[in-house]
Amino acid sequence: MTAQILDGKAISADIRADLTQQVASLTAQGQRAPCLAVVLVGDDPASHVYVRNKERACEQIGIRSLPHRLDSATAETDLIELIDTLNEAEDVDGILVQLPLPAHIDADRILGRISPAKDVDGFHPSNIGRLLQRRPGLRPCTPYGVIKMLERTNTAVAGKRAVVVGASNIVGRPMAMELLLANATVTICNSKTRDLAEEVGRAEIVVAGIGKPEFVRGDWIAEGAVVIDVGINRLDDGRLVGDVEFEAAAQRASWITPVPGGVGPMTIAMLMHNTVEAYRARQV
Numbered sequence: 437m438t439a440q441i442l443d444g445k446a447i448s449a450d451i452r453a454d455l456t457q458q459v460a461s462l463t464a465q466g467q468r469a470p471c472l473a474v475v476l477v478g479d480d481p482a483s484h485v486y487v488r489n490k491e492r493a494c495e496q497i498g499i500r501s502l503p504h505r506l507d508s509a510t511a512e513t514d515l516i517e518l519i520d521t522l523n524e525a526e527d528v529d530g531i532l533v534q535l536p537l538p539a540h541i542d543a544d545r546i547l548g549r550i551s552p553a554k555d556v557d558g559f560h561p562s563n564i565g566r567l568l569q570r571r572p573g574l575r576p577c578t579p580y581g582v583i584k585m586l587e588r589t590n591t592a593v594a595g596k597r598a599v600v601v602g603a604s605n606i607v608g609r610p611m612a613m614e615l616l617l618a619n620a621t622v623t624i625c626n627s628k629t630r631d632l633a634e635e636v637g638r639a640e641i642v643v644a645g646i647g648k649p650e651f652v653r654g655d656w657i658a659e660g661a662v663v664i665d666v667g668i669n670r671l672d673d674g675r676l677v678g679d680v681e682f683e684a685a686a687q688r689a690s691w692i693t694p695v696p697g698g699v700g701p702m703t704i705a706m707l708m709h710n711t712v713e714a715y716r717a718r719q720v
């Protein structure tokens with residue numbers, strides 16, 4: 437089998453076009469535009485690129501973006517003060533604090549300070565807890581985007597054997613909860629998993645989020661599996677590769693996501709989706 441490409445860029449564009457229409461109809465009714473506050477601490481060049489991409493997506497959709505670029509030496513107490521101000525601001529619907537934060541700032545404390553109603557990343561313990569209890573609030577963007585991609589393959593997720601490789605707080609764990617919410621039979625693999633090739637080989641849906649270039653070998657993939665690659669790794673030669681050995685996996689999979697142009701653009705689309713959802717939930 438040779439896999440069909442699951443085109444995250446195209447699906448993301450569809451979702452963003454739909455959001456553009458929704459926002460246009462809100463503002464045509466005289467309502468204010470949704471607003472996303474984006475907080476960036478320090479001068480990590482990759483973070484600046486990501487934040488610029490998020491601002492561009494906002495602009496395209498008609499979401500107001502409110503950037504806060506802070507010095508890398510910013511004290512944790514000052515950042516907390518800013519979060520509190522944004523939590524209180526009537527005209528701010530979503531708050532995104534770009535990760536990673538400088539080492540002297542406790543990221544968990546900051547993420548936990550964001551009002552759950554404005555937590556468009558879906559990282560707040562309250563939103564994670566709601567997902568665990570299958571009454572989701574705002575949902576983590578990357579796993580939510582993966583679910584939207586699976587919908588596009590017309591694969592029924594319910595009853596499928598899904599294997600998530602990686603158990604991080606922002607990808608693996610919430611991904612497993614999303615798949616369980618969709619009634620898949622879910623296995624979460626971690627760095628101690630004994631026979632990873634065997635676990636992956638049983639999967640009808642594989643989601644890789646490990647952060648190691650081409651870590652999942654193509655010959656582990658079962659014939660006809662759907663392969664979702666969340667990894668984005670920049671190699672020394674400048675190439676961008678995922679966590680899956682793409683060419684070999686594509687020989688066996690029914691669907692596969694490319695890197696770039698796969699899950700990455702979906703993360704941004706779902707961030708925009710969450711901002712509009714947070715806006716709607718906050719209107720009277």
Ligand SMILES: Nc1nc(=O)c2c([nH]1)NC[C@@H]1CN(c3ccc(C(=O)N[C@@H](CCC(=O)O)C(=O)O)cc3)C=[N+]21
Nearest residue numbers: 486532533534535536557696697698699700701703704
């Ligand atoms: N609070 C917070 N929320 C995040 O969601 C968050 C974050 N912090 N910190 C950094 C990571 C990373 N991330 C990406 C989103 C989109 C692409 C993306 O669209 N990538 C494109 C282009 C890749 C490239 O050329 O570099 C692609 O995969 O096709 C990548 C990475 C969001 N993150």
